[in-house]
Amino acid sequence: MELSQPLEECDWVPRPRLTPLRRLGIVTVEDLLTHFPRRHEDRREFAGFPRDESEVPICICGEVVKTSVRRFGGWKKIFEATLEEDSANALSQPLVLRWFNMHYVQKMIATGQRLVVFGKPKLRGQWLCLEHPEFEVIENDDEMSIHFRRIAPIYPATEGLPQRVFRGLVYEALRHLREGEVETLLPRKLEGIGRREALQQIHFPESTEALAVARDHLVFSEFFGMQMTIASRRAGLASRRGAAHCGPGDLLERFLRQLPFDLTDAQARVLEEVRRDLASLQPMNRLLQGDVGSGKTVVSIGAMLLAVEAGFQAALMAPTQILAEQHYAVLGRWLEPLGVRLALRTGTRKEETGLGPLFAAVEDEVDAALGSAGCQPAVFGSLPNTARGVAETVYSRGRLPHFERPWAKYAITFTTRNRRQLSESAREIVLQSILRWKDHRYELYAACVMPDHVHLLIEPMVERDDDEGKPVFYGLARILHTIKSWTANEINRAEGTKGAAVWERESFDRLIRSQSDLQEKFRYIMRNPWDTNVVGQGEDYAWVWD
Structure with a gap:
């Protein structure tokens, strides 16, 4: 018989037992023999019945002298079996076995039977009880030597496979298995015992010492096999x-x-x-x-x-949208000055006023180089058409999402076309344009005009009330179009570059969600000239406003 032989081809396996075996994932002889015991019971000599309760489980053997069923709560039942030890005397105290609402147990246990039971003794009134103990009926048949007067294995079983049946199947599998049919995985100098002997001793050990040796062999074999698999995969990867x-x-x-x-x-x-x-x-x-x-x-x-x-x-992947946005903010702060283009894509998220967007990835390929680094400029996303104002939550998507809602604050970044460098006079034009609309179209918290991009921290103001009396706010598209259009004309006129594109058409805006978020963006904008080494640490930068 080979280890790979299916159990359905073995004549010593009863046909009705194949289905419960499959439920345990046991299909072949090897599956059966590697379904190792979860514990062992030493049934060579049983200890006497306990006299006190204990937190340590015990294994005892005795004869059932009485059974009874008590009802409580209407349909609920308690089945009890009174167990006496074999050599009982006048001082012996019987043990009560008790099961709650387990109707099938009373069909399995009868007066006069001998049981092996395993459980924790508890004092209940005047009696020591084992509640819901594991048990096995001792039957005087040809298989008694398999289950009794030895160290017996206890398996993780399932419905339709009592311990006695499963133990008998393993015994039969080992009886039909020859030494040469089982390959030992360990090198010869580490073998100790063969795998065939280790399987025999892990299931039916001759002693506790033999059980320990078999367990060490099987554990060592499993780890050795894992190491060999890893080494094989590593070699395959290296090739x-x-x-x-x-x-x-x-x-x-x-x-x-x-x-x-x-x-x-x-x-x-x-x-x-x-x-x-x-x-x-x-x-x-x-x-x-x-x-x-x-x-x-x-x-x-x-x-x-x-x-x-x-x-x-x-791609930098994160398990949650919040963490993804945090990483996006950090990467934007660190990589934007290097000219590396970023994009954010997350799943749907519920906002305070409804469902949020499914952020889109930047779909076009990286095809333009910038300087020696070979990176594209930072291009973020075009704004929605909110020229008529914002009276309710608005979502739109260009290359990246844009999310506007009433009473909101935003951190906004827009860049020059192809990273065009703004002269000092051009930066002054941009800053004055931003301040021109302060307290008219938006409340300005911070602004920074860098040589090739601009940071704003604003809260759009109310433009008017609609027909229902609800406030309508200035839209970001209108605010930024005004700044970009006016400054582009003024810069081209001052530098004699009429008609040249100054700003990228697209911009990045981020909704401020908390006071700590507002403070973080404020600090980032204020420190931007220092962090990007445009000026030295602590030096004044003329085109920052707070």
């Missing part, structure tokens, strides 16, 4: 050929220089290991693990920048 995904590192160095902190030794070491992996022609297979706050995100961004610099795209 695969791919493409390098690592750029020269200029973009990464610029990113690291602008960080307000230095990398730890561990971060620097891991980033160097990732760089070697990306530069290799073999596919990278790496898990980055660290405590919360240990700096995994910075290392991940570094790896992404190496891939982007090599002409590829990279």
Whole structure:
């Protein structure tokens, strides 16, 4: 008989037992023999009946001298069986076995039967009780030696497979299995005993020592097999050929220089290991693990920048929309000055006033280079048409989503076309245009005009009331069109570049959701000239307003 032989081909397996065996996932002889016992009961010699309750389970044997059924609560029943030990005397105290609402038990237990029971003794009134104990009826038949007077295995079983039946099937499987039909997985110098003997002793051990040796052999074999599988997969991975995904590192160095902190030794070491992996022609297979706050995100961004610099795209995935938005804000703050284009895509989310958007990914390919880094400019999304104002929640989507609602505050960023550098006089024109409409169309919390982009933190004001008396707010499209149109004309006139495009048509706006969110965006805008090294730390920057 081979281990791979299906049980349905074995004549020692009763046909009615095949279905419950399949419920346990047992189809072959090997499945049956590797369905290991969950515990063992030493039935060579039973201890005497307990005299006190205990939290430690006991295994005892005795004869049923009385059975009874008591009803309570109408249809509910308690079945009790009184058990006496074999050598009972006048001082012996019987043990009460008790089951609640388990009607089938009373059909299995009768007066005069001998039982092996396993459970915790509890004192209930004057009697020691075992409540819902595991039990097995001892039958004087040809199979008694399999189940009694030995260390007996107790299996994780299922309905239709009593312990006695399952134990008998395992015994038959081992009886038909020859030594040469079971291959030992361990090297010869580590074998100790063979796998055939280990299977015999794990199911029907001759002693507790033999059981321990068999268990060690099987555990060692399982771990050895896992290690061999891992080594095989690693060798297969090493033989695969791919493409390098690592750029020269200029973009990464610029990113690291602008960080307000230095990398730890561990971060620097891991980033160097990732760089070697990306530069290799073999596919990278790496898990980055660290405590919360240990700096995994910075290392991940570094790896992404190496891939982007090599002409590829990279995705940072997050398990929740909130976390995705937090990462998006951090990446925007760190990568926007480097000219790396970002996009956010999340699932549907319920906002305070209804369902939120399904954010769209940037669908066009990365096709334009900027400087030595080979990255595209940051292009975010076109605004919805809200020229007539906003009286209720409005959602629209260009390259990225736009979400407007009454009484809302927004952090807005718009960039120059092809990262055109604004002169000092041009930056002054932009800042004066922003201040011109302050307290007329919006309340201004902060503004910063950088050499190639602009940051605003605003709250649109009420433009008018509609026919129902509801306030209608100035729309972001109207606010930004006014600023962009006027400043583009003035800058071209001042610099003699009539008709040249100054601003990207698209912009990025983010709804401010909390006071802490507002403070974070305010600090980001105020520190932007310092964090991007446009001016030195602590130096004044003329085109910031707060």
